[in-house]
Amino acid sequence: MDEGxxxxxxxxxxxxxxxxxxxxxxxxxxxxxxxxxxxxxxxxWIAPYDPHLIVGPxxxxxxxxxxxxxxxxxxxxxxxxxxxxxxxxxxxxxxALLTALLGAPVGIAAGLGGGRTDDLLMRGTEFxxxxxxxxxxxxxxxxxxxxxxRIVLVLALTSWTGTARVVRSEVLSLREHDFxxxxxxxxxxxxxxxxxxxxxxxxxxxxxxxxxxxxxVMLVEASLSFLGLGDPSLLxxxxxxxxxxxxxxxAWWLATFPGAAIxxxxxxxxxxxxxxxxxxxxxx
Amino acid sequence: xxxxxxxxxxxxxxxxxFDGRPAAVDGVSLRIDPGEVVGLVGRSGSGKTLTALSxxxxxxxxxxxxxxxxxxxxxxxxxxxxxxxxxxxGAEIGLVFQDPLSALHPALPVEHQVVEGLAWTQGRSxxxxxxxxxxxxxxxxxxxxxxxxxxxxxxxxxxxRQRALLAMAMARDPALLIVDEPTTALDVTxxxxxxxxxxELRSRRDLSILLITHDLGVVAELAHxxxxxxxxxxxxxxxxxxxxxxxxAGATRFLLxxxxxxxxxxxxxxxxxGPTRNAGGxxxxxxxxxxxxxxxxxxxxxxxxxxxDLRLPRGGTLALVGESGCGKSTIARALVGLEDGxxxxxxLGGHDVLAAPPQRLRSIRRSIQLVWQDPFASLNxxxxxxxxxxRPLRIHRLAGGVEARRRALELLDRxxxxxxxxxxxxxxxSGGERQRVAIARxxxxxxxxxxxxxxxxxxxAALRRGLLKLLGELREDLGFACLLVxxxxxxxxxxxxxxxxxxxxxxxxEGRIGAxxxxxxxxxxxxxxxxxxxxxxxxxxxxxxxxxxGDVPSPASRPSGCEFRTRCHKTRPECxxxxxxxxxxxxxxxxxxxxxxxxxxxx
Numbered sequence: 001m002d003e004g005x006x007x008x009x010x011x012x013x014x015x016x017x018x019x020x021x022x023x024x025x026x027x028x029x030x031x032x033x034x035x036x037x038x039x040x041x042x043x044x045w046i047a048p049y050d051p052h053l054i055v056g057p058x059x060x061x062x063x064x065x066x067x068x069x070x071x072x073x074x075x076x077x078x079x080x081x082x083x084x085x086x087x088x089x090x091x092x093x094x095x096a097l098l099t100a101l102l103g104a105p106v107g108i109a110a111g112l113g114g115g116r117t118d119d120l121l122m123r124g125t126e127f128x129x130x131x132x133x134x135x136x137x138x139x140x141x142x143x144x145x146x147x148x149x150r151i152v153l154v155l156a157l158t159s160w161t162g163t164a165r166v167v168r169s170e171v172l173s174l175r176e177h178d179f180x181x182x183x184x185x186x187x188x189x190x191x192x193x194x195x196x197x198x199x200x201x202x203x204x205x206x207x208x209x210x211x212x213x214x215x216x217v218m219l220v221e222a223s224l225s226f227l228g229l230g231d232p233s234l235l236x237x238x239x240x241x242x243x244x245x246x247x248x249x250x251a252w253w254l255a256t257f258p259g260a261a262i263x264x265x266x267x268x269x270x271x272x273x274x275x276x277x278x279x280x281x282x283x284x
Numbered sequence: 285x286x287x288x289x290x291x292x293x294x295x296x297x298x299x300x301x302f303d304g305r306p307a308a309v310d311g312v313s314l315r316i317d318p319g320e321v322v323g324l325v326g327r328s329g330s331g332k333t334l335t336a337l338s339x340x341x342x343x344x345x346x347x348x349x350x351x352x353x354x355x356x357x358x359x360x361x362x363x364x365x366x367x368x369x370x371x372x373x374g375a376e377i378g379l380v381f382q383d384p385l386s387a388l389h390p391a392l393p394v395e396h397q398v399v400e401g402l403a404w405t406q407g408r409s410x411x412x413x414x415x416x417x418x419x420x421x422x423x424x425x426x427x428x429x430x431x432x433x434x435x436x437x438x439x440x441x442x443x444x445r446q447r448a449l450l451a452m453a454m455a456r457d458p459a460l461l462i463v464d465e466p467t468t469a470l471d472v473t474x475x476x477x478x479x480x481x482x483x484e485l486r487s488r489r490d491l492s493i494l495l496i497t498h499d500l501g502v503v504a505e506l507a508h509x510x511x512x513x514x515x516x517x518x519x520x521x522x523x524x525x526x527x528x529x530x531x532x533a534g535a536t537r538f539l540l541x542x543x544x545x546x547x548x549x550x551x552x553x554x555x556x557x558g559p560t561r562n563a564g565g566x567x568x569x570x571x572x573x574x575x576x577x578x579x580x581x582x583x584x585x586x587x588x589x590x591x592x593d594l595r596l597p598r599g600g601t602l603a604l605v606g607e608s609g610c611g612k613s614t615i616a617r618a619l620v621g622l623e624d625g626x627x628x629x630x631x632l633g634g635h636d637v638l639a640a641p642p643q644r645l646r647s648i649r650r651s652i653q654l655v656w657q658d659p660f661a662s663l664n665x666x667x668x669x670x671x672x673x674x675r676p677l678r679i680h681r682l683a684g685g686v687e688a689r690r691r692a693l694e695l696l697d698r699x700x701x702x703x704x705x706x707x708x709x710x711x712x713x714s715g716g717e718r719q720r721v722a723i724a725r726x727x728x729x730x731x732x733x734x735x736x737x738x739x740x741x742x743x744x745a746a747l748r749r750g751l752l753k754l755l756g757e758l759r760e761d762l763g764f765a766c767l768l769v770x771x772x773x774x775x776x777x778x779x780x781x782x783x784x785x786x787x788x789x790x791x792x793x794e795g796r797i798g799a800x801x802x803x804x805x806x807x808x809x810x811x812x813x814x815x816x817x818x819x820x821x822x823x824x825x826x827x828x829x830x831x832x833x834g835d836v837p838s839p840a841s842r843p844s845g846c847e848f849r850t851r852c853h854k855t856r857p858e859c860x861x862x863x864x865x866x867x868x869x870x871x872x873x874x875x876x877x878x879x880x881x882x883x884x885x886x887x
Binding site: 182183189197 | 620645657666675676
């Protein structure tokens with residue numbers, strides 16, 4: 001149509017974001033986070049030794065046989081880091097998934113429902129926000145013993161609130177859009193609006209939050225393990241770093257490599273999250 | 285304006301391109317003489333704004349001047365260093381932005397922003413700056429600068445903000461003013477105010493103006509010479525009269541043809557539509573499709589719509605007109621039950637919309653469909669066009685799956701969009717195309733009543749006529765009634781049979797289009813009509829213009845008696861004592877009623 005072509009071009013141009021370097025950063029994030037994810041997935045094949053077995057002399061510095069050295073008992077640290085990736089990612093992904101599944105519906109319901117529904121849901125959210133995460137974790141572990149499943153539950157219970165609040169505020173602005181009004185005016189029910197109009201518009205946001213949540217949860221999980229509150233049957237970067245800190249002066253590698261693994265994954269995830277977020281902003 | 289004088293600004297062969305793309309501005313040459321108003325006209329995307337921004341070195345990121353020269357008073361601006369350009373910006377060339385809300389800082393007092401340029405360059409003391417700001421605001425007729433100057437932009441109305449921007453651009457007394465779509469966002473009365481401000485500034489200070497617009501009506505009011513752009517090139521340059529009398533370029537004719545006549549016989553479109561259009565001109569005894577009685581809408585405690593009565597027969601067309609903020613859109617939304625504070629009766633085919641329980645309301649909504657003002661906001665950005673058109677069918681469970689898809693494609697045919705558009709997303713469509721989609725979506729459930737809320741105000745003037753014609757044809761085929769909400773009087777004249785003029789949430793005049801437009805009785809209607817830009821530059825100054833000063837009062841503090849008296853040019857003491865009733869004088873089958881004690885006498 002004659003009315004179309006020129007207008008459209010102008011739109012893209014005036015936006016004119018310099019896309020190059022940002023895509024570069026996002027790619028770097030994908031590579032960093034992707035690398036540790038692959039380590040976790042392929043742990044049984046990638047790890048050269050069983051991380052629980054004594055396979056060399058104790059406290060050996062990094063070498064060709066033990067890339068990251070060995071710990072006080074003579075276990076291979078590289079194998080430990082590889083298996084630790086699996087734990088970190090499992091806990092991170094499971095928690096972030098629960099967070100999204102709890103937070104997004106609550107946020108949409110509160111934002112769209114308004115009034116009493118909104119009040120009720122938001123006060124509930126605030127209750128969960130006031131729960132001290134570490135204290136709750138310690139309490140649960142003290143009562144029910146340590147375990148990855150419990151950690152996931154505790155972390156999800158204390159972090160879905162962020163997602164709910166962000167989604168709610170997005171819905172509050174979305175529902176004032178004419179296309180939502182248009183749907184209401186043509187007789188759509190609340191559920192139809194939530195599923196048809198709102199959901200596709202908050203999904204990208206939820207994805208971004210999901211990515212950032214994975215990174216944040218990894219950090220918290222590492223902290224808990226560092227303090228000895230992690231699942232004792234699973235190897236974790238936090239636990240490795242915690243054990244290593246006793247030897248910080250004599251065997252630097254013990255705390256450094258697990259710490260670096262945490263840093264690389266979280267940095268990668270944050271870069272991906274940021275990149276997605278920027279894409280999201282520029283597309284709306 | 286003499287040919288011998290050296291031009292103030294001269295562009296020669298100017299080209300601008302975004303990297304890696306074909307030129308967006310391609311070999312543009314134009315000159316502006318001292319004291320001259322040049323209209324730079326073209327549809328959106330034709331490169332007129334880019335041309336203007338390149339003069340001040342304010343091109344958006346990624347755009348570059350790829351060739352040509354810009355000379356201001358003989359000195360070259362292309363490639364000039366930042367210091368030189370800064371010396372020109374504001375001091376020599378002022379720029380008035382298009383969107384008055386986003387061009388003002390939301391958290392600083394307006395008067396502060398008006399003199400910001402002065403403060404930066406000349407180090408004014410705060411007190412002196414304030415006095416200057418107020419005198420500048422006064423000069424552009426912003427009401428009561430003492431009170432309003434210290435307030436924040438969101439407290440100002442749209443027209444006042446536009447004036448603040450004008451004052452800001454004039455602060456350093458530039459020789460050239462670049463004005464980008466100064467009135468596109470404003471309704472006729474404000475447009476007339478701003479245009480007369482511009483003309484006054486020009487004649488008093490020998491100011492040159494580069495007026496960028498898609499609306500030839502604005503140009504007809506103000507410009508001496510017109511430059512028409514299309515797809516980045518200049519396609520025609522001529523004296524103003526010549527453009528209107530003998531346009532040569534196709535793009536110029538396109539812009540001219542898109543205009544709706546401001547005066548004269550009512551347009552072709554209303555004549556085309558409406559199967560129930562009664563040839564005899566008699567009354568229609570049948571119950572009206574829409575019967576609104578005593579509709580009042582409160583927002584909080586404030587009645588923004590006050591006891592409105594409306595009647596619309598099946599297949600008829602009624603227009604609601606008035607300035608922005610007068611409550612006409614609120615009325616439209618209340619009719620579909622989207623306003624929580626609505627009371628009174630809205631009967632659609634005998635069923636009361638306002639009293640309907642939710643289930644019932646959903647089915648009533650099937651027979652009223654809305655087309656929204658902003659086609660960019662009314663379509664879900666993450667849903668395909670096909671989905672959007674099918675949506676109402678699915679909501680009302682009229683069709684699903686293949687059947688819904690087939691009907692959606694047929695609707696696209698009806699609004700003359702290619703069927704392939706069903707798979708596209710809204711951002712891939714232009715404004716005009718999106719509005720066609722919105723119409724297709726509304727018509728999918730075969731409504732009895734279509735409400736059009738400022739349907740074309742976000743679109744280029746040139747597109748309006750095509751859409752209007754389309755609507756007329758659809759109405760003839762499908763026989764739905766139309767309620768048109770608009771501040772565009774020429775559109776209303778072309779599209780509607782009856783018109784109701786709304787002021788401060790009350791109807792002040794109602795009647796047949798022909799009667800109301802040819803002999804308005806209420807002074808407000810007369811003022812609105814006189815504010816419409818002239819059809820042809822030769823009519824400039826011929827029409828006696830009633831400029832409505834100030835803005836609509838707040839509905840929270842309605843004036844006593846006749847609510848229009850504070851802005852009325854013929855107000856008398858009696859007007860403040862009681863509210864005039866909405867009456868039609870004499871028994872008549874074709875009522876023309878108005879709410880005024882001292883009506884304007886027919887011409």
